[in-house]
Amino acid sequence: MMSRLSPFSLVIGNIARKPFRTFILSSLVAVFCMAMFAGTVIGLKISTGTQLAADRLGADILFVPYGYEKSVQSSLLRGEPSSFYMDRGLVGELRGEKGVLRVTEQLFLATLKASCCSYPVQIIGFNPKTDFVVTPWMNQSLNRAMNENEVVAGCKISGNPGETIRLFGREFSIAAKLDPTGMGFDTSVFMEVDRARRLLLDSELGLLLRIPEGLDKSTFISSVLVKAEPGTDVTSLVNGLSEKYAIRYNLDFTAIADMISSISSKLSVFASVFRMFSAAVWVLAVMILAFVFTIILQERKKEFGILRIVGASKGHVRRLFVGEALLTSCMGAFCGVVLAALALGLFHTYIDVTLNLPRIGIGFGKTLLIGAGVFVMGLVTGPLACLPLLRKLGSIDSYLIMKEGE
Amino acid sequence: MANILELQDVCMTFGQVKALQDINLSVREGEWVAIMGSSGSGKTTMMNIIGCMNKATSGTVILDGEKISRLNAKDLTAIRRDKIGLIFQQFFLISYLTAVENIMVAQYYHSMADEQEALEALERVGLGHRARHLPRQLSGGEQQRLCIARALINHPKIILADEPTGNLDEANQNAVMDIFHQLHKQGSTIIVVTHSPDVGSHADRIVRLEFGHMVSDGEKKA
Ligand SMILES: Nc1ncnc2c1ncn2[C@@H]1O[C@H](COP(=O)(O)OP(=O)(O)OP(=O)(O)O)[C@@H](O)[C@H]1O
Ligand SMILES: [Mg+2]
Numbered sequence: 001m002m003s004r005l006s007p008f009s010l011v012i013g014n015i016a017r018k019p020f021r022t023f024i025l026s027s028l029v030a031v032f033c034m035a036m037f038a039g040t041v042i043g044l045k046i047s048t049g050t051q052l053a054a055d056r057l058g059a060d061i062l063f064v065p066y067g068y069e070k071s072v073q074s075s076l077l078r079g080e081p082s083s084f085y086m087d088r089g090l091v092g093e094l095r096g097e098k099g100v101l102r103v104t105e106q107l108f109l110a111t112l113k114a115s116c117c118s119y120p121v122q123i124i125g126f127n128p129k130t131d132f133v134v135t136p137w138m139n140q141s142l143n144r145a146m147n148e149n150e151v152v153a154g155c156k157i158s159g160n161p162g163e164t165i166r167l168f169g170r171e172f173s174i175a176a177k178l179d180p181t182g183m184g185f186d187t188s189v190f191m192e193v194d195r196a197r198r199l200l201l202d203s204e205l206g207l208l209l210r211i212p213e214g215l216d217k218s219t220f221i222s223s224v225l226v227k228a229e230p231g232t233d234v235t236s237l238v239n240g241l242s243e244k245y246a247i248r249y250n251l252d253f254t255a256i257a258d259m260i261s262s263i264s265s266k267l268s269v270f271a272s273v274f275r276m277f278s279a280a281v282w283v284l285a286v287m288i289l290a291f292v293f294t295i296i297l298q299e300r301k302k303e304f305g306i307l308r309i310v311g312a313s314k315g316h317v318r319r320l321f322v323g324e325a326l327l328t329s330c331m332g333a334f335c336g337v338v339l340a341a342l343a344l345g346l347f348h349t350y351i352d353v354t355l356n357l358p359r360i361g362i363g364f365g366k367t368l369l370i371g372a373g374v375f376v377m378g379l380v381t382g383p384l385a386c387l388p389l390l391r392k393l394g395s396i397d398s399y400l401i402m403k404e405g406e
Numbered sequence: 407m408a409n410i411l412e413l414q415d416v417c418m419t420f421g422q423v424k425a426l427q428d429i430n431l432s433v434r435e436g437e438w439v440a441i442m443g444s445s446g447s448g449k450t451t452m453m454n455i456i457g458c459m460n461k462a463t464s465g466t467v468i469l470d471g472e473k474i475s476r477l478n479a480k481d482l483t484a485i486r487r488d489k490i491g492l493i494f495q496q497f498f499l500i501s502y503l504t505a506v507e508n509i510m511v512a513q514y515y516h517s518m519a520d521e522q523e524a525l526e527a528l529e530r531v532g533l534g535h536r537a538r539h540l541p542r543q544l545s546g547g548e549q550q551r552l553c554i555a556r557a558l559i560n561h562p563k564i565i566l567a568d569e570p571t572g573n574l575d576e577a578n579q580n581a582v583m584d585i586f587h588q589l590h591k592q593g594s595t596i597i598v599v600t601h602s603p604d605v606g607s608h609a610d611r612i613v614r615l616e617f618g619h620m621v622s623d624g625e626k627k628a
Contacts (some may be wrong), residue, residue, distance in 0.1 A: 010511075017502055306498040309459075310556065311487030311515035313480065 012016040012321040022298075024324060026332035028320060032285045033336025033378040034343075036278035040370050041344055042351070043271030043364050050389040058133050060234045060242070062254045063090060068254040072223055075122060076184050081120075083110045088219040094226060099237045102227040104130040107196050107220070121157065122188040125196025125221075133225055134190055150175040152190040156278050167187065168203040179251030193221065212219025282377065291324060297389055304396045313379060314394045321393055325382030337371050409468075410435040410595050411456060416465030416475075418618075423428040425451040427613055429465070433562075438586070440606040444617035449599040450568055454616070455596065457490055457566045458482040463468050470563050471586030487516055496611040497549035499541040499556075509556045517559040521590035526557040531585060547578030549560045556586055564595040569604055583608050 015022050064072045064084060071082040085107075094103045107125030128146055138152060146152075151172045153159060164171045167189065178185055191199070203215065213286065228237055235256050242253045277353075297304075304317045312320075318323050344367075386393075411433040418426040425448045433439055441449050454460040455467060461482075467475040470489055474482065486492070499508050509524040528537050531551040533544075541549055548571065557565060567586075571579040579602075586588055586596055586608065600606050614622040 013502060050497065302498070303500055306500055307515070308483070309486075309492055309498055310512035311483070311560075313483050313515075316515060 008323070010320060011051065011327055013325055014324055022331070023165060023326055025292060025328050028285045028288060028334065029332025029378045030336035030339065030379050031327045032278060032281040032381070033333050033374050035274070035281055036339040037276045037337055037340035037371060037374045038344060039092065039274035040374065041362065041367060043275060044366065044370070045352075048272055048362055058191065059225065059256055060137060060228040061226040061238055063094075063224040063226070063245075063249075063258055064250050064252050064254075066246075066250045069254055072108075072254075074155050074184075075086075079393040083108050084222055085215060085220045086249060086251070087215055088221045090245060090251075091221070093245065094224065094241065099104055099229050099232040099243060100226055101229045102130065102132050102223050104132060105193060105227065106133075106199075106223050107223040109196055109200050118229070121167070122184060122197060123199075124185075124188050125193035126190050127193045132227055134178070134185070138176045141174050146175055146192050148192075148195060149173055150191070150269070152178065153177045153185040154178050154188045154190075155180045156186040157189055164271050170199070176388045178306075216355050243390075251352055282381065285381050286385050289325065289329070289381055293321075293385055293389055297321070297392060301396055304393070308396060314396075317396060318388055318390060322383050322386045325386045326379070328346065329382030330379055333375045333381075336378055337375045341367070341371060407599070408435055409433065410437075410470055411597075412466075412468040413452075413456075414468075416450070416452075416455065416462045416464040416467060418455065420461075421461050422619050426455075428506070429620055431613065431620065433564075433595060435595055436590075436593045437611060438590050438609045439598070440557070440608050440609035440612045441597065441599045441615065441623075442601070442603075442612055445601075446617075447615040448618040449615055449616075453566055453568045453597070453599055456564075457492055458486040461620065488560070489563045491562035493550075493553050493565065493567035493570045495572035497541065497546070497573075499549060499552060501541055504538050504540055505544065505552050506532060508541070508552060511513045512556050512559050524559065525531045526559050527559050531555045531565050532581070545578075547574050547581060548550070550574060550578065550582060550586070554582065558589070564596075564597065565589065566597050567581065568599045569601065571600070571602065579605065 060075075062072065063086075065086040068082070071084060075082045080251075088105060091103055091105050091339075094100055104127050106127075109123035109125065110120065128135070128142070136195065142152070147174050149170075151165065151167075151174060153165065153174050153176075155178055157165070157174075159174050161174050161176055162174050166172075172189075172191070178190075180186060184274050197218070197220065226241075228234055234257065238253055238255050240315040242251065245251060246253060304312075304321075305319055307320070308314075409432045411431070413429050413431040414430040416426055417424070429452065441452065443449050451460070455462050457470070458469075458477075458480075458601075462475055464471060465475065469485065472485065474485055477485065493561060500511065501571070503511065505528060506521065506524045507529055510519040513519045513524060524532065525537055528534050530549060530555055533551055533555065534547060536544060536548060541552070544552065556571075557567075565586075573581055574582065583605065586598070598605065598609060606612050611625050612621070613620060
């Protein structure tokens with residue numbers, strides 16, 4: 001019973017009277033909001049994640065054995081363990097090249113299991129003497145050489161400096177940790193490159209190792225990272241170097257910036273397709289709502305006419321109708337945003353892995369902002385769908401209703 | 407007594423159809439007038455003009471001192487809301503609101519909903535015990551009495567009824583007439599459109615229309 005009758009209670013009453021219709025219409029808005037929210041968050045994750053990775057990697061050019069460009073990308077950006085090997089000779093040769101500021105090598109070891117983690121850990125051998133890629137991330141500086149049994153751990157590897165970690169059946173002590181990188185580094189463990197190589201050869205993995213013919217077992221590495229002199233044109237440097245070394249060392253080579261932007265653009269195609277889909281759902285939602293509202297209006301002309309008879313103005317009738325539409329889309333928008341937020345929150349790891357996204361959060365504030373924006377977009381679908389009907393609503397006159405009622 | 411309603415040379419045409427032609431009519435405050443005539447003679451058209459639901463093509467309509475033939479749609483709505491109680495042959499009730507709520511809607515758009523007053527209005531038309539029922543749970547006579555209670559709730563200056571008993575049996579028709587008599591006694595102005603000589607006979611005065619012309623206007627023979 002409405003003890004305080006008002007247009008609001010009329011709106012509520014009407015919405016409650018048609019639960020199925022309200023549910024369907026709200027769901028439509030909810031689907032749009034979910035798609036739009038998820039699409040925008042994922043798109044933003046992609047662009048921030050890859051951009052961050054690019055900015056922080058610190059290297060301009062990356063050399064890997066021919067055919068492994070893709071592996072190193074997923075390794076660097078997403079921490080998927082991989083292993084591939086080439087000769088170290090390249091390091092020395094590059095160091096003498098014009099336009100090259102720094103050169104350092106890395107060795108990748110794929111481990112299946114480590115004591116710390118439920119997920120595979122990438123062991124990366126690096127050269128502390130020449131390194132310019134890993135060192136900047138360390139959250140405390142190592143002013144000494146690392147000893148045999150020391151490692152540096154990525155931020156998602158559990159264990160603090162001073163504690164130990166088991167890798168390949170051996171104990172290692174954590175000498176330092178890295179700050180979050182948003183890249184594969186987060187789930188990697190770093191050790192001195194020669195130590196890593198020995199560890200690899202000593203382990204049972206070493207027996208299965210696919211070391212290409214003719215590679216010196218005591219010096220092989222996985223990748224070479226190059227930092228160009230400031231002001232050097234990276235593209236022409238890459239071209240020059242690859243011309244000289246690609247065949248001899250059987251190399252794949254990438255300008256990091258290109259690599260990042262190509263990944264980024266591939267992923268953002270996905271994101272923008274998603275956004276386009278959301279936009280289409282939005283337009284569709286507005287159109288379907290408008291269509292359904294047209295029918296509803298036809299059905300309720302008499303009711304509105306009665307309201308006009310008892311003194312409601314055109315504005316009253318319009319507000320009543322738009323109010324119902326607004327409430328319907330409001331419920332849909334709210335449910336859609338909440339559901340999408342829940343889904344993104346609960347399954348973010350699964351989503352990241354499935355879609356191969358950089359594992360990086362975009363922050364609560366931004367998420368909230370996107371949620372609010374999507375909510376508003378969902379909210380306005382109802383009133384927007386009423387726009388074409390406003391004239392018609394205004395033209396509902398008590399007189400016409402009576403004529404039709406006869 | 408002062409004229410509450412005056413029609414001067416009122417004409418109404420719908421395309422080719424001349425629904426009303428040169429109607430001149432004055433109604434004094436507190437008068438009970440019946441408008442009679444055959445089907446299509448223009449009775450409803452005239453009611454709609456008086457009831458601020460339609461505007462005359464030409465001529466002047468003065469209601470309670472106000473020239474409503476000059477007003478725009480918005481002002482007409484306000485006049486209708488404030489001065490006129492409308493009753494129709496069809497029971498224009500909102501199907502999903504209870505009896506008392508149907509009355510409260512009229513209160514709300516007029517000023518503010520007052521449930522106590524709405525219940526008292528139902529009591530006066532003998533529907534106090536059906537206040538919480540939906541229109542479809544009421545008989546035709548009860549629905550019409552509900553419509554009357556709603557028309558009266560905001561104390562209109564003038565009550566316009568278009569075939570108020572057209573859908574009712576004799577007993578219910580008499581009940582409605584009883585209510586009208588009460589209102590009349592209290593000084594309300596009542597204009598009733600009807601086919602029924604029986605209903606017309608209750609009025610002080612009968613106006614007859616034929617083909618859009620007023621053909622007679624007279625105090626009923628006692
Ligand atoms: N909106 C309209 N458009 C065109 N013609 C109309 C319109 N409304 C009324 N008419 C015409 O005007 C004339 C008078 O109609 P009106 O409804 O006033 O008759 P009435 O006296 O109320 O008849 P009834 O007793 O059958 O209700 C009729 O010829 C009708 O066809
Ligand atoms: Mg009629």
